Amino acid sequence: MKEATVRPETTEDDAFLRRLTIEGRWAEFAPLPLSDAHKRMLLEQQYEARRHHYRTYYAAADFSVIELDGQPIGRLCVLRSAPTHLLVDIALLPECSGQGIGGALLDLIIAEAAALGRSVSLRVEHTNPARRLYERKGFRETERNEVDAEMVWRA
Template identity: 55%
Template sequence: MTTPDFTLRPERAEDEPFLRRLYVAIRMPEVEAMGWPEEMRQTFLEQQFSMQRSHYRTHYHDAEFSVIEADGAAVGRLYLFRGRRDHRIVDISLLPEVSGKGIGGALLDQVMTEAAALGRGVSIHVEGFNPARRLYDRKGFQEIEQRGPYWLMEWFPEGVIPAAAVFQLNTAS
């Protein structure tokens, strides 16, 4: 299997229409199930996008906000916070038409390789019903804790002990 051809570039102000379209494309199936009229679904998702964007900018202000491009077109986003303990994937999203083509797996491999070289792990919060969980499982991520619909999943390179495990070892003695 060949690695898909994609690039990451810093997010720019002019990317906002694409980012809105991406958010709507990803979340629309959930909202369609509610049976709301089209206008209500669209308004709701626009509001949710704005609130999520504000939350990310406030709580992860020093994260790297990147747009994923393939064949010169924007196809997704990767928001990555590089902490002292781990690399937190704040958000990884791909347009439905490119999902399942290997870009997400290749991005995870890049993030994991970079984190491992620094002796760090990788973490992500993922909804329990998200099909991407299968990818995280294949990559060796472990479920750590559940908060509402989200699971915190972590991966650490061989030989690196997660901080929580060190804390448990120290308190057990």
């Protein structure tokens, strides 16, 4: 497996991050009885809403771009604070999923938190395939609602 790198997000990454949102969620929108143009518009709106939400509620988080061979392939947002590291978001382009990249990055976040005596928490939708990865890495569900669940890893 090639090793991914993580670098701080910049304003020049906006076009890629939009593309990541559209490509990453396209399959969810595919069954909707809308034109592709309307689906794209909705996904653009979701990108803007997510960006605003993250920048407002997680302003102190580290916003990063994941790269492979110098090309952007994903995003990572982590709020590092005591007593827990909050994994706000991790996303990869669909063609980069399932290759161990997300798992390797998760291992780094867990190791960093463990060295500081902290836990790692996240929220994941029930239908998200990444939930299985989180469970394999030792995350356990601590809270649940109709849409998603909070999961926490503790040393």
